[in-house]
Amino acid sequence: MTRHYNFSAGPAMLPTAVIERAQQEMLDWHGSGMSVMEMSHRGKEYMSIADKAEKDLRDVMSIPDNYKVLFLQGGASAQFTMIPLNLLGDKDSADYINTGVWSKKAIAEAKRYCTVNVVADTSEGGFSTVPTQESLQLNPDAAYVHYTPNETIGGVEFDYIPETGDVPLIADMSSTILSRPIDVSKFGMIYAGAQKNIGPAGLCIVIIREDLLGKASASTPAVFNLETQASNDSMYNTPATYSWYVAGLVFEWIKEQGGLAAMGEINQRKAEKLYAVIDGGDFYGSPVAKNGRSWMNVPFTLPDADMDAAFLKGAAERGLITLKGHRSVGGMRASIYNAMPEAGVDALVSYMHDFAKNQG
Ligand SMILES: *Cc1c(COP(=O)(O)O)cnc(C)c1O
Numbered sequence: 001m002t003r004h005y006n007f008s009a010g011p012a013m014l015p016t017a018v019i020e021r022a023q024q025e026m027l028d029w030h031g032s033g034m035s036v037m038e039m040s041h042r043g044k045e046y047m048s049i050a051d052k053a054e055k056d057l058r059d060v061m062s063i064p065d066n067y068k069v070l071f072l073q074g075g076a077s078a079q080f081t082m083i084p085l086n087l088l089g090d091k092d093s094a095d096y097i098n099t100g101v102w103s104k105k106a107i108a109e110a111k112r113y114c115t116v117n118v119v120a121d122t123s124e125g126g127f128s129t130v131p132t133q134e135s136l137q138l139n140p141d142a143a144y145v146h147y148t149p150n151e152t153i154g155g156v157e158f159d160y161i162p163e164t165g166d167v168p169l170i171a172d173m174s175s176t177i178l179s180r181p182i183d184v185s186k187f188g189m190i191y192a193g194a195q196k197n198i199g200p201a202g203l204c205i206v207i208i209r210e211d212l213l214g215k216a217s218a219s220t221p222a223v224f225n226l227e228t229q230a231s232n233d234s235m236y237n238t239p240a241t242y243s244w245y246v247a248g249l250v251f252e253w254i255k256e257q258g259g260l261a262a263m264g265e266i267n268q269r270k271a272e273k274l275y276a277v278i279d280g281g282d283f284y285g286s287p288v289a290k291n292g293r294s295w296m297n298v299p300f301t302l303p304d305a306d307m308d309a310a311f312l313k314g315a316a317e318r319g320l321i322t323l324k325g326h327r328s329v330g331g332m333r334a335s336i337y338n339a340m341p342e343a344g345v346d347a348l349v350s351y352m353h354d355f356a357k358n359q360g
Contacts (some may be wrong), residue, residue, distance in 0.1 A: 004319040011200065054253055057205070070208070072239075087188075087215060088114050093142055095144070099130065119136050130289070140166075146172070151294075152174075152296065152335075169186065173192045186206060197338055273347060
């Protein structure tokens with residue numbers, strides 16, 4: 001058996017220890033005589049799995065008691081619609097920060113329901129920077145401010161949390177949740193598709209301050225109503241039971257690694273190693289301004305796009321896979337979420353040095 005270092009942006013690597021644990025428990029979970037996939041979501045076995053996952057996530061992220069944690073389906077993309085449906089209340093506009101592909105998709109969906117004020121837009125620079133706090137043209141009447149702390153495709157990450165006064169801040173943390181400690185109390189709502197830094201696809205985690213629930217527009221479908229989901233413990237309909245279980249194993253794994261403080265140190269070190277190679281000569285380049293560089297998704301270019309195929313082929317020969325950049329950006333992208341071992345980054349760094357030397 002060989003496990004490659006898989007730099008996919010998502011679905012992405014899971015910790016090997018988590019997959020092994022799922023494998024051990026596959027046919028018979030804790031003497032229940034059932035696989036988790038076969039359990040009733042309302043049975044005592046599954047309820048204990050679901051409760052423990054939520055409790056561990058609350059511990060790991062220090063989520064305050066006045067926040068609900070939901071385990072939903074439809075991915076982060078469903079939230080692009082659910083946010084305006086649930087949070088506009090009696091307001092008719094919302095503020096959005098546009099920093100890349102995912103922000104744009106969130107904006108396009110919100111426009112179906114309300115006036116979207118784009119309060120900062122970095123498209124002119126090719127989405128390579130983070131707007132400053134001072135440049136945000138915030139509206140005090142907005143229902144909320146939405147932003148994407150880490151743009152997965154562009155590899156652009158905010159180095160600060162926007163200050164929005166009394167207007168709730170909503171963050172699409174799909175590709176940065178659990179990468180380091182964050183202060184949840186600064187947010188009205190945090191959401192994240194699971195397949196990057198949480199677990200298998202099929203699950204979207206929503207962390208929402210309780211006072212923001214109960215404002216859904218009358219046309220909101222029940223499964224898309226956050227209050228309905230919250231008052232049914234995310235079991236208004238059958239949840240993505242297996243993905244939820246594996247996410248729980250990932251939360252346990254994070255605790256064993258020393259929690260988010262430890263993850264943050266490792267992630268920073270991993271990212272710095274890659275940026276050091278990129279900046280260390282004139283062979284590799286980064287499209288992203290230095291203060292906006294992501295710890296999780298590291299895009300880089302070679303001197304000539306004609307070299308890309310050879311780079312990818314040589315990488316694959318060393319077991320370094322899925323390094324091709326997103327089709328909209330080109331170049332390379334190394335996604336290095338929590339589950340990417342530091343040894344995987346070291347292997348990529350050493351391959352990058354060798355490739356540059358052989359071409360140079
Ligand atoms: C992957 C991603 C999404 C889309 O997630 P789905 O689960 O496919 O809907 C949205 N936002 C960000 C920042 C992402 O990285």
